[in-house]
Amino acid sequence: MRLATGDLPICNLPFANLPIPQFLLPLQTTSHILVVRPTCFGFNEETAASNLFQNGQAPEQAEFIRQQALKEFDQMVEILRGKGVKVTVVEDTPEPRKPDALFPNNWISFHADGTICLFPMLARNRRAERRREVIDQVIAEGDYNVVDIVDFTAWEEQEKFLEGTGSMVLDRVNRVAYACFAPRTHEEVLADFSRRTRYDVIGFHATDLRDQPIYHANVMMAIGEGFATVCLQSIRDAAERAMVYKSLSRTHEVIEITLEQVYQFAGNMIQLQSEAGDKLIVLSRSAYEGLPADQRQRLSRHGELVPIPLPTIQHYGGGSARCMIAEIYLPKKG
Template sequence: MLRPVDFKFNEQTAGNNKFQQASEQSDVQTKALAEFDGFVELLRANDVDVTVVDDTLSPETPDSIFPNNWVSFHNDGQVFLYPMFSENRRLERRPDILALLKNNFLINGVTDLSPYEAKGIYLEGTGSLVLDRVNKIAYACVSLRTDENILQDFCTKAGYSAVIFKATDANEFPIYHTNVMMCIGDHFAVVCLNSIPDATDQRKVIKTLRDTGKEIIAISLDQMNHFAGNMLQLKNKNGKSLLVMSEQAYLSLNDEQILRLEQYCQLLHSPLYT
């Protein structure tokens, strides 16, 4: 996890990220840092192994708190680097972080997809990709920041198959990252089916999830707007399954959804409003 030093509204990504809102507050960085530290404390209190790396003031990288967009790590030791839409997000790729992690984690090789930036096409890590790591399936809703050709290249190199579809918000604007509208767990999937306008696409997603043994827990567009699709299943040091989300996401869930999720994981939520 990257500890922020200059978190703020990123004008370079605002055009196609409709979930990002400018703040009038002058203490955005202070609040973001407090939320980050509180989140790390919550994870560690639940026996999650967390590696924290401090961001740097230079170069200016206001979105560095989201490293999953530029790098992904895989069980076989493979690391993928991804092409990023905005120029200031490309500066987030830090070889020193990979060198640090190599001291404690298996890294067998690095596949660098970032040269696609020169062609003006992008695939932003596990924001663009929601990975079913057990069944080697990559779910992706296409957008300006999720290119189908790079997705196929990733799948070839990583040994995944792709489930590609279109997803839009309530205003029919393309959803920029797949992990906004769906989350894949070991035995369940949280997904905003209402964001998939094409019936064929929707049936394809549902069939693939069911064929791989996932219980589908559908969320509404309003719940998606409260980041209920943006969850992540973790396992702690004791092998216990945890489902991590923001407080805003948790509060948007109804009692039935919470009960269904609690069959599979302990739910953890933290105030992440900044």
């Protein structure tokens, strides 16, 4: 559907026709990522109402769950570094308690034109995840040049949200943001993002097996170089489903996944590359196991599949491999 912002429909913004200098044209994959090592991981009651992939925990389980999440996180970092990815690890702080700190892509995104975006988040206990020292460490480790910080967080005062590259799946090359509307993804903030970043927006509604809104687009779709995975089954409106498919298929090989696979986090994958340029498709072990042989074969044409065991983080946090990664595309100084 086309969504109006004043007299200008979100899905037909003219920014794609504006010239962008060749040296600023982004890649779809990066070899440098940010991850946040959790200190207080656990079930977050403030996010549970809108994230139906979360599962509760008993109080006596808290320390065991925290330790298991740390093991899974550290193993993921080891695997990705072993594949040649540059991983900036920032330690979470114990106070205030931030159970979802290991999902930084919801509050920050880094762009090839030197822009950093800061995003409004629904849960109040997640807003403390936005820390200047995280940004400073990324810039220092990469010797990056930051041109501007675009801050959308004032929308929290109006109870309107846009949780970064969770709410949006970015086609950075073609400058299209795909977003499914839900309590964490608001039409007006999407329009603001579109105006200020020159991204076109394809907005749609997606629901799970219980016909409840899927909380983030990156749970049901992913975009890499030349391919896109998407759960078209979750987009119940025929016109919206056709719009999404038409847009993706213009530029990508579309690999359709089912809602059952979404529950295994098969939609929550991300394509990265090693510093040597080798393409990698990072996903959880459960997502990998949920892919039949033909889908694994099709994806493998676009990069090596890198499955990572994340059962604890998925079960209690309701997010997976892609949620844990904030990609860094900033330009180097000079």
